[in-house]
Amino acid sequence: MTTVIKNGTIVTHDRTYKADVLIEGERIVEIGEGLKGDTELDATGCYVMPGGIDPHTHLEMPFMGTYSTDDFDSGTRAALAGGTTMVVDFALPSPGQGLLDALQMWDNKSGRAHCDFSYHMAVTWWSEQVFDEMKTVIETRGINTFKHFMAYKGALMVNDDEMFASFKRLAELGGTAMVHAENGDVVAELSARLLAEGNSGPEAHAYSRPSQVEGEAVNRAIMIADMAGVPLYVVHVSCEEAHEAIRRARQQGKRVWGEPLIQHLTLDESEYFNADWDHAARRVMSPPFRNKAHQDSLWAGLQSGSLSVVATDHCAFTTEQKRYGVGDFTKIPNGTGGLEDRMPMLWTYGVGTGRLTPEEFVAVTSTNVAKVLNCYPKKGAILPGADADIVVWDPEKEKTITAGAQVSAIDYNVFEGHKVKGLPRFTLTRGHVAVYDGEMRSREGHGQFVARKGNTATNTALSKWKDLTAPRPVERTGIPATGV
Numbered sequence: 001m002t003t004v005i006k007n008g009t010i011v012t013h014d015r016t017y018k019a020d021v022l023i024e025g026e027r028i029v030e031i032g033e034g035l036k037g038d039t040e041l042d043a044t045g046c047y048v049m050p051g052g053i054d055p056h057t058h059l060e061m062p063f064m065g066t067y068s069t070d071d072f073d074s075g076t077r078a079a080l081a082g083g084t085t086m087v088v089d090f091a092l093p094s095p096g097q098g099l100l101d102a103l104q105m106w107d108n109k110s111g112r113a114h115c116d117f118s119y120h121m122a123v124t125w126w127s128e129q130v131f132d133e134m135k136t137v138i139e140t141r142g143i144n145t146f147k148h149f150m151a152y153k154g155a156l157m158v159n160d161d162e163m164f165a166s167f168k169r170l171a172e173l174g175g176t177a178m179v180h181a182e183n184g185d186v187v188a189e190l191s192a193r194l195l196a197e198g199n200s201g202p203e204a205h206a207y208s209r210p211s212q213v214e215g216e217a218v219n220r221a222i223m224i225a226d227m228a229g230v231p232l233y234v235v236h237v238s239c240e241e242a243h244e245a246i247r248r249a250r251q252q253g254k255r256v257w258g259e260p261l262i263q264h265l266t267l268d269e270s271e272y273f274n275a276d277w278d279h280a281a282r283r284v285m286s287p288p289f290r291n292k293a294h295q296d297s298l299w300a301g302l303q304s305g306s307l308s309v310v311a312t313d314h315c316a317f318t319t320e321q322k323r324y325g326v327g328d329f330t331k332i333p334n335g336t337g338g339l340e341d342r343m344p345m346l347w348t349y350g351v352g353t354g355r356l357t358p359e360e361f362v363a364v365t366s367t368n369v370a371k372v373l374n375c376y377p378k379k380g381a382i383l384p385g386a387d388a389d390i391v392v393w394d395p396e397k398e399k400t401i402t403a404g405a406q407v408s409a410i411d412y413n414v415f416e417g418h419k420v421k422g423l424p425r426f427t428l429t430r431g432h433v434a435v436y437d438g439e440m441r442s443r444e445g446h447g448q449f450v451a452r453k454g455n456t457a458t459n460t461a462l463s464k465w466k467d468l469t470a471p472r473p474v475e476r477t478g479i480p481a482t483g484v
C-alpha cells in the first residue's frame with residue numbers, strides 16, 4: 001500500500017524544494033517529481049514538513065495530589081491535531097520507587113497512544129538501586145535522558161550531591177542529564193513568606209519564582225555537568241538569566257541545550273494579574289510566565305541558535321483541579337497545556353512575523369531535538385528510510401483558538417482567543433493519515449515506543465576538571481614533627 005503526497009513544497013531544517021513524497025507502509029521510500037501511489041494526498045499550496053516532536057509532556061502524571069488530565073489518548077490526539085507526531089513523556093518514580101518500576105507504570109498507560117512516543121527518566125531520589133538501574137534503563141530500555149528536579153523541595157527535588165552523583169553515572173553510561181532548573185530552597189522560603197504575609201492568590205506563584213532562582217540553578221547545573229562531564233539539556237528555559245548561562249556554556253564548547261516553551265514565548269506575566277482567580281490559576285506553571293524583555297531574549301535565542309528546541313511541558317489540569325489552591329497558591333497544581341497549539345502558535349508568532357524562517361521552524365519543532373535525543377533521521381527528517389511522520393502544512397489556513405473546539409480533555413485553553421494562521425491540512429503518523437483536512441482519523445494504540453541510543457560524545461571538551469581526576473600527592477620536604 002503506497003501513498004504519495006503531491007504538489008507540495010518540502011521544507012526541512014536545511015532546504016526548501018518542490019517534490020513529491022512516496023510512502024510505502026510506515027516509511028518514506030522516495031522523493032522526486034511525478035511520483036505515483038495507490039492513494040494521493042494533494043499538498044498544493046502547502047509545505048511538507050517533518051511532523052513535530054514535543055520532547056516535554058506530562059500525560060496522566062501523578063502530581064501535587066492529583067493526576068494531569070490529558071492522558072496518552074487525549075494528549076496524543078491533541079498532538080496530532082496540531083501537527084505533532086511524537087511526544088516524549090517523563091517517567092516519574094515517586095521518591096523511594098525504582099526506575100524500572102516507574103517505567104512499568106508508564107508502559108501501562110502509553111498503550112493508548114495515537115502517535116509515537118518515547119520517555120525520559122526522572123531521577124527524584126538517589127540510592128544504589130537507582131545507580132544500578134540506570135544502566136538497564138539506558139542499555140536495555142533505550143532511554144538515555146534523565147531529568148533532575150532542582151525545585152519541588154520535599155517532593156521531587158534532588159540536592160547537589162545527588163545530582164552530581166547522578167550526572168557522573170550518566171557520563172559513564174552515555175546518558176544526557178536534564179534539569180528543571182529553579183533553586184528549590186529559595187522558592188520554598190519565598191513561598192512561605194508570601195503566604196505568611198497574606199499573599200495567597202495565584203499571582204504570588206510568580207513572586208515566589210523570580211527569574212534569578214532559574215538563572216542561579218541553570219548556572220549551577222552547567223557547572224556540575226561540566227565537572228561530571230555529562231551533556232546537559234535544560235528544560236523550560238523562560239528567562240534571560242537562564243538563556244545567558246546556556247549561551248555562555250555553548251560558546252565555551254559545552255554540549256548544553258536550552259528548551260523554551262511556546263507558552264513563555266507568547267504569554268506574559270500580566271496573565272497572573274487578571275482579576276479573575278480562575279484565569280490566573282489556570283496559567284500557574286513553573287517556571288511562571290515572564291515579562292516582554294525575557295520573551296525577546298527567548299526569541300533571539302531561537303534565531304541565533306543559542307536555544308535549540310520549542311516544547312510545551314504539556315501538563316493539563318481542569319479548572320476544578322486548579323481550585324485545590326483556593327486560599328493557598330502553593331496548592332494550585334502547576335502546569336498548562338499546549339500540545340495542540342505549539343506548532344500553529346509558533347508558526348503564527350515566529351514565521352508569520354518574520355522572526356523565524358520555515359526551515360528554522362522545522363529545526364526547533366522537530367529536527368534539532370531528534371538529533372539531541374538520538375532518534376534522527378528515523379524522526380525529524382523527510383528522507384528515504386525515515387518514518388513517514390509528516391505534517392502537510394497549510395500556511396493560509398486560519399482559526400481562532402478556543403477550548404470548545406480543542407481535543408485536550410480540559411475545560412479551557414491558555415491561548416483562548418489567539419488567531420493563528422498556519423495549520424495542518426494532513427498529519428501522518430508512520431504512514432497513517434491521522435488528520436485529514438480537519439477530520440480526526442487517528443487510532444488508539446497506533447503509537448509505538450521509540451528506543452534511543454546512548455551518546456557517543458561526552459561534555460569534556462573544555463573541562464578543567466579533567467586535570468583533577470587523577471590527583472597525586474605533592475612530594476614535600478621539611479615536614480614539621482607532629483604532636484609538639
Ligand code: DUC
Pocket residue numbers: 058180284285286287313315334335336
Ligand atoms: N512544571 C509545571 O508547571 N508542571 C509540571 C512540572 C513542572 O516542572
Ligand code: ZN
Pocket residue numbers: 180235236286
Ligand atoms: Zn519542570
Ligand code: ZN
Pocket residue numbers: 056057058313
Ligand atoms: Zn515538565
Ligand code: ZN
Pocket residue numbers: 430432446
Ligand atoms: Zn498503523
